[in-house]
Amino acid sequence: MAQLTQLTDGLPTEVLSVSGLRKSYAGREVVAGVGFTLTQGECYGLLGPNGAGKTTILRACLGLTFPAAGSIRLLGHPVPGEAREARMRVGVVPQFDNLDPDFTVAENLLVFGRYFGLADRQTRGRIAELLDFAGLAGKEAAKLATLSGGMKRRLTLARALVNDPDLLVLDEPTTGLDPQARHLIWEHLKRLLAAGKTILLTTHFMDEAERLCHRLAILDEGKIIAEGTPQALIAAEIEPQVVEVYGEDAPRWAGGEGQVYARRLELSGETAFCYLQDGEVAALLAHLAARPALRRLHRPANLEDVFLKLTGRELRE
Amino acid sequence: MLAPPRLSLRAIAVWRRNYLVWRKLAIPSVLGNLADPMIYLFGLGYGLGGLLPQVAGVSYIQFLAAGTVCSSTMNAASFEALYSGFSRMHVQRTWDAILNAPVTLDDVVAGEWLWAAAKATLSGAAILVVIGALGFVASPLALWILPVIFLTGLAFAGLGLIVTALAPSYDFFMYYFTLLVTPMVLLSGVFFPIEQLPTAIQKISGALPLAHAVRLVRPLLLGQMPASILLHLTVLTATALCSFWLALILTRRRLLS
Numbered sequence: 001m002a003q004l005t006q007l008t009d010g011l012p013t014e015v016l017s018v019s020g021l022r023k024s025y026a027g028r029e030v031v032a033g034v035g036f037t038l039t040q041g042e043c044y045g046l047l048g049p050n051g052a053g054k055t056t057i058l059r060a061c062l063g064l065t066f067p068a069a070g071s072i073r074l075l076g077h078p079v080p081g082e083a084r085e086a087r088m089r090v091g092v093v094p095q096f097d098n099l100d101p102d103f104t105v106a107e108n109l110l111v112f113g114r115y116f117g118l119a120d121r122q123t124r125g126r127i128a129e130l131l132d133f134a135g136l137a138g139k140e141a142a143k144l145a146t147l148s149g150g151m152k153r154r155l156t157l158a159r160a161l162v163n164d165p166d167l168l169v170l171d172e173p174t175t176g177l178d179p180q181a182r183h184l185i186w187e188h189l190k191r192l193l194a195a196g197k198t199i200l201l202t203t204h205f206m207d208e209a210e211r212l213c214h215r216l217a218i219l220d221e222g223k224i225i226a227e228g229t230p231q232a233l234i235a236a237e238i239e240p241q242v243v244e245v246y247g248e249d250a251p252r253w254a255g256g257e258g259q260v261y262a263r264r265l266e267l268s269g270e271t272a273f274c275y276l277q278d279g280e281v282a283a284l285l286a287h288l289a290a291r292p293a294l295r296r297l298h299r300p301a302n303l304e305d306v307f308l309k310l311t312g313r314e315l316r317e
Numbered sequence: 318m319l320a321p322p323r324l325s326l327r328a329i330a331v332w333r334r335n336y337l338v339w340r341k342l343a344i345p346s347v348l349g350n351l352a353d354p355m356i357y358l359f360g361l362g363y364g365l366g367g368l369l370p371q372v373a374g375v376s377y378i379q380f381l382a383a384g385t386v387c388s389s390t391m392n393a394a395s396f397e398a399l400y401s402g403f404s405r406m407h408v409q410r411t412w413d414a415i416l417n418a419p420v421t422l423d424d425v426v427a428g429e430w431l432w433a434a435a436k437a438t439l440s441g442a443a444i445l446v447v448i449g450a451l452g453f454v455a456s457p458l459a460l461w462i463l464p465v466i467f468l469t470g471l472a473f474a475g476l477g478l479i480v481t482a483l484a485p486s487y488d489f490f491m492y493y494f495t496l497l498v499t500p501m502v503l504l505s506g507v508f509f510p511i512e513q514l515p516t517a518i519q520k521i522s523g524a525l526p527l528a529h530a531v532r533l534v535r536p537l538l539l540g541q542m543p544a545s546i547l548l549h550l551t552v553l554t555a556t557a558l559c560s561f562w563l564a565l566i567l568t569r570r571r572l573l574s
Contacts, residue, residue, distance in 0.1 A: 101409065
């Protein structure tokens with residue numbers, strides 16, 4: 001996609017910088033002093049449980065809500081002061097589908113282009129390319145009601161690219177999609193990154209963050225509680241090995257013998273998560289081999305382990 | 318939140334979005350907007366009118382024609398700003414999508430306001446065409462009705478957008494129609510001359526934008542120059558501008574907080 005390629009030579013440029021961001025609703029501080037920076041070409045993820053403030057931060061970055069404190073600079077423009085100018089070069093995929101149900105696929109793109117001041121002729125020239133990119137080639141005249149959830153999501157992505165943006169803001173881009181559709185979206189996003197686009201993404205899917213994000217921040221109660229590359233966060237925040245032990249007897253085992261073999265052990269329902277150093281795995285597996293009633297899964301630690309360690313296992317409403 | 322409107326030409330893109338949706342359903346939409354008022358006009362005009370002597374110096378159907386043009390304009394603007402506007406703001410989240418583009422909320426509300434007024438004008442004009450074809454339009458002076466109904470459309474679109482900005486759900490609009498729109502129709506000289514009302518109530522009608530629209534449209538339809546043109550235009554313009562501004566403030570509070 002020639003038009004999507006906008007790699008610039010030289011030093012990485014700052015696409016978005018946020019510092020000291022604060023926002024309260026009804027006396028509750030939902031964003032409590034958040035700061036981060038995106039450089040050109042990177043994918044930056046905001047991870048957090050429901051209510052951690054992810055969507056509020058995105059809205060503030062786009063100038064759609066006025067923060068109580070802090071400063072935001074988006075593509076060289078202060079926000080919210082020059083949010084409209086900054087949004088000229090931003091594409092947004094919102095959390096909830098808001099495509100126009102009254103329009104065909106092509107009309108959705110054409111009308112959206114007008115909001116950027118694009119002439120219909122300009123947008124028409126790009127529709128085939130955008131739909132091809134989104135895997136919707138030939139669907140120009142299709143009615144919205146005939147599209148699947150995954151197709152609508154990809155159309156929303158195509159719509160976000162109508163202005164050939166420098167920054168893409170994606171709010172939970174694959175929530176509600178089946179695995180096939182999620183993988184397809186990820187492939188599209190990787191192609192955009194390869195073409196030099198910058199991506200800011202929120203998600204609560206750890207595999208999604210681990211695959212896509214160069215760097216990410218874990219948010220809880222409006223604060224960034226950890227930040228770094230997925231690998232660095234796993235290395236810094238948690239033991240490298242995990243053995244999951246599950247079965248009816250697992251809780252009893254976790255309360256007794258388990259403690260001997262795993263220095264850190266978390267019980268969730270009928271599953272005991274044993275967090276281990278590399279040298280400690282063999283002894284635990286040998287112990288478990290003699291207890292066939294306990295089923296086990298040995299795997300390397302991942303981002304989800306980090307996330308659950310930092311934000312806890314309690315449900316967030 | 319109280320800042321004066323910051324508008325740009327992007328409001329036109331919002332207007333055009335609504336126009337494109339309407340164009341797909343234009344014929345049923347116009348016929349739908351036309352059918353209801355025409356049924357009332359002919360039903361009451363001939364049915365009731367046959368029992369009456371002249372009303373305010375003309376036949377009852379001629380009297381009623383001007384009221385029908387105005388009340389239809391009001392209804393069309395209200396329905397668009399309430400039900401369709403609420404649907405785009407809250408249900409379909411169309412406004413959210415637009416706000417992610419370089420369009421301000423002020424532009425979105427302005428686009429909706431102008432669109433509802435335009436659709437209302439079309440609705441009023443369609444009735445004008447039908448009653449003209451039936452010989453109830455006295456002279457080309459009636460062409461002045463078009464700008465008057467556009468202004469009327471702006472006034473009721475603005476009032477409707479205020480209610481939309483406050484509405485938790487569609488059910489809320491029933492209060493607006495029951496408590497404001499219906500009494501306004503009865504107090505504005507649509508069905509009978511205001512002079513039939515007790516003096517105290519006549520004073521109330523002096524504050525109703527629909528009454529001022531009727532005072533302009535009725536003489537124009539009969540080929541006469543209206544009295545107190547400036548007063549009527551001022552009330553309609555003030556209603557349009559003040560309601561738009563208030564709607565804007567309330568919508569900002571609802572969506573940008």
